Amino acid sequence: MAALESPEDKIAATETTSSSTSDRNYSIRRRTTVTDSDSTGGMGSEEGLKSSGKACDKVNNENQSHMIFNYRPSMPAHRCVRESPLSSDAIFKQSHAGLFNLCIVVLVAVNSRLIIENLIKYGWLINSGFWFSSKSLRDWPLFMCCLPAFPLAAYLVEKLAYRNCISEHVVVFLHIIITTASLLYPVLVILRCDSALLSGGTLMPFACIVWLKLVSFAHTSSDMRAIAKSIDKENAPSISSNADNSYDANFKSLVYFMVAPTLCYQSSYPRNASIRKGWVVRQFVKLVIFTGLMGFIIEQYINPIVQNSQHPLKGNLLYAIERVLKLSVPNLYVWLCMFYCFFHLWLNILAELLRFGDREFYKDWWNARTVEEYWRMWNMPVHKWMVRHIYSPCLRNKIPKGVALLISFLVSAVFHELCIAVPCHMFRLWAFIGIMFQVPLVVITKFLQNKFQSSMVGNMIFWLFFSILGQPMCVLLYYHDFMNQKGKTESK
Amino acid sequence: MAALESPEDKIAATETTSSSTSDRNYSIRRRTTVTDSDSTGGMGSEEGLKSSGKACDKVNNENQSHMIFNYRPSMPAHRCVRESPLSSDAIFKQSHAGLFNLCIVVLVAVNSRLIIENLIKYGWLINSGFWFSSKSLRDWPLFMCCLPAFPLAAYLVEKLAYRNCISEHVVVFLHIIITTASLLYPVLVILRCDSALLSGGTLMPFACIVWLKLVSFAHTSSDMRAIAKSIDKENAPSISSNADNSYDANFKSLVYFMVAPTLCYQSSYPRNASIRKGWVVRQFVKLVIFTGLMGFIIEQYINPIVQNSQHPLKGNLLYAIERVLKLSVPNLYVWLCMFYCFFHLWLNILAELLRFGDREFYKDWWNARTVEEYWRMWNMPVHKWMVRHIYSPCLRNKIPKGVALLISFLVSAVFHELCIAVPCHMFRLWAFIGIMFQVPLVVITKFLQNKFQSSMVGNMIFWLFFSILGQPMCVLLYYHDFMNQKGKTESK
Numbered sequence: 001m002a003a004l005e006s007p008e009d010k011i012a013a014t015e016t017t018s019s020s021t022s023d024r025n026y027s028i029r030r031r032t033t034v035t036d037s038d039s040t041g042g043m044g045s046e047e048g049l050k051s052s053g054k055a056c057d058k059v060n061n062e063n064q065s066h067m068i069f070n071y072r073p074s075m076p077a078h079r080c081v082r083e084s085p086l087s088s089d090a091i092f093k094q095s096h097a098g099l100f101n102l103c104i105v106v107l108v109a110v111n112s113r114l115i116i117e118n119l120i121k122y123g124w125l126i127n128s129g130f131w132f133s134s135k136s137l138r139d140w141p142l143f144m145c146c147l148p149a150f151p152l153a154a155y156l157v158e159k160l161a162y163r164n165c166i167s168e169h170v171v172v173f174l175h176i177i178i179t180t181a182s183l184l185y186p187v188l189v190i191l192r193c194d195s196a197l198l199s200g201g202t203l204m205p206f207a208c209i210v211w212l213k214l215v216s217f218a219h220t221s222s223d224m225r226a227i228a229k230s231i232d233k234e235n236a237p238s239i240s241s242n243a244d245n246s247y248d249a250n251f252k253s254l255v256y257f258m259v260a261p262t263l264c265y266q267s268s269y270p271r272n273a274s275i276r277k278g279w280v281v282r283q284f285v286k287l288v289i290f291t292g293l294m295g296f297i298i299e300q301y302i303n304p305i306v307q308n309s310q311h312p313l314k315g316n317l318l319y320a321i322e323r324v325l326k327l328s329v330p331n332l333y334v335w336l337c338m339f340y341c342f343f344h345l346w347l348n349i350l351a352e353l354l355r356f357g358d359r360e361f362y363k364d365w366w367n368a369r370t371v372e373e374y375w376r377m378w379n380m381p382v383h384k385w386m387v388r389h390i391y392s393p394c395l396r397n398k399i400p401k402g403v404a405l406l407i408s409f410l411v412s413a414v415f416h417e418l419c420i421a422v423p424c425h426m427f428r429l430w431a432f433i434g435i436m437f438q439v440p441l442v443v444i445t446k447f448l449q450n451k452f453q454s455s456m457v458g459n460m461i462f463w464l465f466f467s468i469l470g471q472p473m474c475v476l477l478y479y480h481d482f483m484n485q486k487g488k489t490e491s492k
Numbered sequence: 493m494a495a496l497e498s499p500e501d502k503i504a505a506t507e508t509t510s511s512s513t514s515d516r517n518y519s520i521r522r523r524t525t526v527t528d529s530d531s532t533g534g535m536g537s538e539e540g541l542k543s544s545g546k547a548c549d550k551v552n553n554e555n556q557s558h559m560i561f562n563y564r565p566s567m568p569a570h571r572c573v574r575e576s577p578l579s580s581d582a583i584f585k586q587s588h589a590g591l592f593n594l595c596i597v598v599l600v601a602v603n604s605r606l607i608i609e610n611l612i613k614y615g616w617l618i619n620s621g622f623w624f625s626s627k628s629l630r631d632w633p634l635f636m637c638c639l640p641a642f643p644l645a646a647y648l649v650e651k652l653a654y655r656n657c658i659s660e661h662v663v664v665f666l667h668i669i670i671t672t673a674s675l676l677y678p679v680l681v682i683l684r685c686d687s688a689l690l691s692g693g694t695l696m697p698f699a700c701i702v703w704l705k706l707v708s709f710a711h712t713s714s715d716m717r718a719i720a721k722s723i724d725k726e727n728a729p730s731i732s733s734n735a736d737n738s739y740d741a742n743f744k745s746l747v748y749f750m751v752a753p754t755l756c757y758q759s760s761y762p763r764n765a766s767i768r769k770g771w772v773v774r775q776f777v778k779l780v781i782f783t784g785l786m787g788f789i790i791e792q793y794i795n796p797i798v799q800n801s802q803h804p805l806k807g808n809l810l811y812a813i814e815r816v817l818k819l820s821v822p823n824l825y826v827w828l829c830m831f832y833c834f835f836h837l838w839l840n841i842l843a844e845l846l847r848f849g850d851r852e853f854y855k856d857w858w859n860a861r862t863v864e865e866y867w868r869m870w871n872m873p874v875h876k877w878m879v880r881h882i883y884s885p886c887l888r889n890k891i892p893k894g895v896a897l898l899i900s901f902l903v904s905a906v907f908h909e910l911c912i913a914v915p916c917h918m919f920r921l922w923a924f925i926g927i928m929f930q931v932p933l934v935v936i937t938k939f940l941q942n943k944f945q946s947s948m949v950g951n952m953i954f955w956l957f958f959s960i961l962g963q964p965m966c967v968l969l970y971y972h973d974f975m976n977q978k979g980k981t982e983s984k
Contacts (some may be wrong), residue, residue: 056654071833071879071880071884072514072715072884073708073711073712073714073715073880073881073884073885074712074719075758076713076714076756076758076760076761077754077756077758077876077877077880078754078756078758078761078762078849078850078876079762079850080761080849080850081763081764081849081850081851082849082850082851082852082854083851083852084836084839084840084851084853084854085852085854085855085856086832086836087836087840087851092861094856095859097859097948097950097951098857098859100592100595101859101948101951101955102824102858102955102959103592103595103596103958104595104597104598104952105952105955105956105960106820106824106960107595107598107599107602108823109817109820109821109960110599110817110821112600112813112817113814113817114817116810116813116814116817117814117818119810120810120811120814123813124557138639162906165795171646172845176689196922205656216565219565220565220566222565223564223565223566227566252957262569262570264568264569264570266567266570268567268568269568270570270571270572270573271573272573272677277544309680318611318612320606321604321608322605322612324611325601325602325604325605325607325608326609328599328601329601332598333593343567344576344578344579348579351557357570357572357573357574358570358571358572358573358574359573359574359575359576359579360575360577361576362575362576362577364586364590365590365900366588366590366591366594367587367588367589368588370592384569384570385569387563388563388569389565392563392564393565423531429761456589456593459589459593460593460596460597463590463593463594463597464597467594467597468597468598483681484555486890492675
């Protein structure tokens with residue numbers, strides 16, 4: 001234990017011996033003049049000692065200029081009644097920065113240990129066999145060549161509609177066929193080519209994005225045409241009908257929309273003035289680094305955990321919980337990397353190259369107070385699409401808010417399931433269930449948020465269910481079903 | 493992904509179709525009157541789209557009363573140039589409460605997993621063989637009976653000094669003998685009785701406390717006598733010398749001092765008016781619970797880690813680091829429990845029972861910005877003793893501050909080593925080195941604190957060296973030396 005002067009101690013030193021010796025117990029019976037006297041003092045008597053800590057502190061602050069040098073052992077070390085910090089009510093109002101730092105330090109320590117343990121146990125694990133197969137490259141050209149066909153078809157349908165060659169019902173019918181085809185075609189490619197996991201897992205979200213974009217294009221165009229027609233009708237009595245007076249799809253804006261980082265079609269977007277080339281290069285370097293990190297974590301940490309696990313719904317419950325919790329930490333890091341790489345770096349690079357202005361691809365979802373807030377903030381392109389093309393149309397058609405919400409989650413669940421089930425070549429509905437499970441969570445966290453009026457509770461529940469339990473659980477479920485199926489097909 | 497109305501979306505809905513259709517690309521060539529028109533709008537043109545996000549937000553806020561109900565797909569979803577949250581400079585000024593929550597959730601998850609892993613691996617481990625032996629109780633009566641002898645002897649010396657029976661030099665000499673005996677006697681008892689670890693580990697700090705108290709008593713009394721004499725001398729010319737005019741030790745205040753939760757003698761202390769009995773019972777229940785928790789963590793978590801380790805300074809470095817990091821987490825929890833049990837609960841119970849007023853046994857050391865601050869705040873009784881009886885006397889004797897600091901740490905290091913080495917029956921100086929290592933840390937963290945002007949850096953270094961590296965390292969070093977020695981003596 002060290003002995004260093006604190007402000008507190010300095011004041012103790014300012015207490016004069018005159019005041020100390022005035023204590024009745026000191027047995028100095030004759031007091032006429034006193035050496036070592038000082039002008040300050042008077043706190044040494046028993047009454048002074050009993051004075052409140054507040055008064056004590058006040059005196060302390062007044063005398064801080066004095067030196068510890070004068071602090072003789074004959075002066076009292078304890079001079080007022082004071083509470084322990086943990087007993088006082090003030091403890092909850094104090095700064096807890098130190099405890100936050102402790103959390104971070106412990107987290108770093110625990111993670112460092114897990115990294116070292118993993119290195120001792122498994123050595124260096126990086127190999128790409130699991131992710132890539134020689135077949136992987138076979139399905140890409142096939143897929144990519146046919147991809148532009150769907151937007152082109154959608155454009156032609158709009159052109160025909162503009163020229164009044166086909167009726168509105170036919171337009172809707174054709175758009176449904178095109179969008180459905182744009183989704184079924186990649187499913188077919190992946191299933192027939194027996195794509196590797198990573199290859200299929202990239203194609204499928206890609207196809208979903210194309211589907212979402214085409215739906216947005218068709219829906220927006222249809223609405224524009226409806227508005228144009230209503231203008232036309234209103235003007236009909238006064239002005240003669242004109243074929244020009246209708247909505248015309250613009251090919252350039254459709255092409256821009258298909259590549260731009262948005263899912264909501266509009267004929268023009270807010271644009272940036274120029275491309276910052278150095279900035280793009282920096283973001284790209286970051287993208288490469290973080291993608292590498294993500295792959296490393298998956299190969300080195302997630303793979304061994306998953307391979308050494310049993311099916312989470314069969315066997316020992318305690319064992320399953322242990323695996324899920326062990327998986328949750330690297331899984332969380334991969335998730336954060338994925339978010340950063342795709343939603344921040346990649347979409348920003350794309351936006352910069354296309355001079356796309358509205359970069360709000362996500363909001364600060366990490367502070368979400370309820371599960372609902374999280375889903376509203378983490379993926380803005382899909383959220384905007386959902387509001388524009390699912391939720392609002394539902395409300396306009398007099399569907400109650402709760403049902404509209406349920407429908408939105410249902411659409412989301414179907415697409416999540418598609419993106420995972422097709423590349424895995426099996427339908428187990430775990431992702432679907434995972435997304436639909438969000439609906440009760442939305443209700444619960446909203447209730448808790450209203451009840452406690454604290455942002456802590458909902459946020460913690462969100463993190464717990466989302467990253468600690470939900471995702472690792474899904475990863476394990478899909479892995480084991482995938483491996484079981486693989487084993488079955490190989491043994492045939 | 494969900495589709496729920498956010499304030500942002502509501503505003504999108506307030507945009508009228510009139511403004512949307514004003515976009516030059518919409519190809520509606522005749523515009524005289526427009527249906528679905530609204531009084532707001534004008535943001536839909538390309539110039540409007542390019543307006544800054546700030547202006548965009550302003551418009552948004554003005555129109556929040558409108559409903560998502562009016563949000564048609566023909567209205568633009570992207571209406572202004574905006575940065576991604578992680579790109580903007582504002583990210584560092586935002587709340588990071590969510591990330592703090594994430595840290596806590598991850599910490600809970602990691603710890604839960606370690607608990608489950610431990611349970612699967614070792615089962616239930618509680619047994620008391622290591623801590624207690626049949627010999628443990630043998631040395632306690634011997635020790636406790638002789639303990640009151642030392643304060644009594646010190647009191648008698650003071651009485652003799654008061655009656656001028658012995659000179660000042662003899663008083664100092666006798667006090668040195670008494671204090672040295674009070675420290676050597678328990679060492680002898682522990683070594684001769686071959687005490688168990690826990691028994692010796694309780695006796696030794698006890699003996700150190702007695703030593704510190706006796707030194708404080710002797711030092712304070714000597715200073716009081718010096719003051720009394722100087723008063724006496726000054727008064728000598730005018731008034732005849734009187735035997736009464738000197739400092740007289742008070743037996744009752746000495747007894748109170750010996751049991752009170754302080755190490756600094758003064759003839760009277762600030763006192764509380766009454767004892768809160770219910771409060772004492774509550775604190776005592778907490779004390780029992782947390783002591784049990786501490787014992788449980790040691791038996792169930794620390795023991796297996798330590799037993800499965802190798803000597804940290806021999807063998808594989810990576811392996812040693814892994815063990816130290818693994819040990820650091822339960823060790824930290826035991827440390828925090830120990831601090832809470834002894835410095836908060838036990839000293840508060842003792843103070844309450846004795847109506848001792850000054851409960852400042854510690855300050856908020858967890859927020860310490862430098863290592864120096866930590867040592868000044870965590871153990872106030874020892875800190876006050878150090879300032880009063882080591883640091884200030886050093887300064888008064890013209891010793892530079894740095895040297896006085898070094899001496900304080902040296903005394904602290906000697907006593908830490910004594911408290912650990914004697915119960916372990918071996919002197920390896922690890923604790924001594926550990927405490928002396930604080931001196932460079934004090935200098936480094938003070939330098940960093942001055943350089944960065946941030947409380948984060950020093951606090952993190954403190955936590956890192958103190959709880960993550962230092963303590964577990966010492967535990968491992970002492971354990972292995974202890975076990976090696978035990979093995980040697982048993983094989984003889």
